[in-house]
Amino acid sequence: MADKKKKEQAVESPGKVWATRIKVLLISGILASIANMIYDWRTGAEVIHMPWEVFPALLYMFIIVILGCLIHDLLAKVLPFQVPVILYVALITTILSFPFAGWFATTMQTEFAKIGLLPLCTPILAYAGISAGKDLDTFKKQGFAIVCTALIAFIGTYIGSAIIAQIVLRLSGVI
């Protein structure tokens, strides 16, 4: 069953993958710009950014994401191991955010500042909420033991990382 599914995913044509990517990027971009406007209004921000005011920011983001996907698709053919797309996207953005990127770095900073972090997340989690239902039936049949173990594991990684970070930051005098 699992193998069959893997195969089905593998044969998904590049044309279909790109169609989905571009479509969802365009739609979720528009959704995020609207969420941003409502968020500004609800939180009583001094300036309420209208959706079209954040389009330049979304356009830059769009270009970077497409670039990341292109590099991912090209390198996936030659690399012996899998590299997630978001690693490329994060890397490209990071490089462009340094002062040596000149005009692009400063423009990116001023434009991106217009779109808030939290409203950018709302459409993502709305999609996540819609799709979470597909596992709901399995989840309900889940034993209490596994649910508990999973949740404690979630706490574990969070606290584990926080404790180590806190100690090392203290020792190295950052905080």
Added chain:
Amino acid sequence: MKDFKENFNLKDWKVHVLCFVIMVIAELIGTIKITMNGARGGGISFSLIPMLFAILIGIILGGAKKIKKETMITASPYISICVMFLIVKLSCSIGPSWSKIVAAGPALILQEFGNLGTIIFSMPLAVLVFRMGRASIGAAFSISREPSIAIVAERYGLDGPEGSGVMGAYVTGTVLGTVFYGILASIFVGLKWFHPYSLAMAAGMGSASMLTAAMAPLVEAFPDLAEDIQAFAVTSNTLTNADGLYMSLLIGLPLTEWLYKVFSKNHPQKGVESLDEASDIVVEKEDM
């Protein structure tokens, strides 16, 4: 190219409209602060932010059978696509915060080992208390996202008890993960045990949607530090994306296996019922 034209359509408009409606409702609800006072004065408080309402509304509608299964499956791969915008927004704070990231370099690298905290916390519970048998290995060695399923599938196969463990934890994460992390992070912000920078690094655990939920309360509580919080969180998350697989294979699984041997010696195991549905779960590369 033909495939592109065939698939570049709005046949799935229902998903997007539903997403839009949920998003607007969630944003209109806004942030709600909840305080639970303890008997002796101390209390726990956390805030529910719009994004948590967004996922909650989705789950409730799904539970009430108001969303078609087909719609749910269609929406699933969309998460990983629109997460990209967020990654760009977050990563662009790395350049301006670079000197701080270098200064915090040792902390950022060493806290990666904190991801093994999953094992230390949940193995004793799974083996000693619940006596879950080898399912505990699958559920406890990581936060059970997509790469972990791949590891278990390869090592043990998904049909065995380890497979039930990882799939069960995966499903738990999909349904409860973001809301759980959102509330957990919010509580830790209120407790003030840790510096916001430490919590920012802790938020980066390799899953973009969980990163989102764990980081948001921090950004909201410390708007002045937002830039640095974002930079630390996304750096930590990117590191985990890169090292997570090797960390699990080289340290995580061997440590879990060893702990299992030690703990189960004097504690007979009952095991858990295997999930017949496990093989029907559609695993999308949500955070890959």
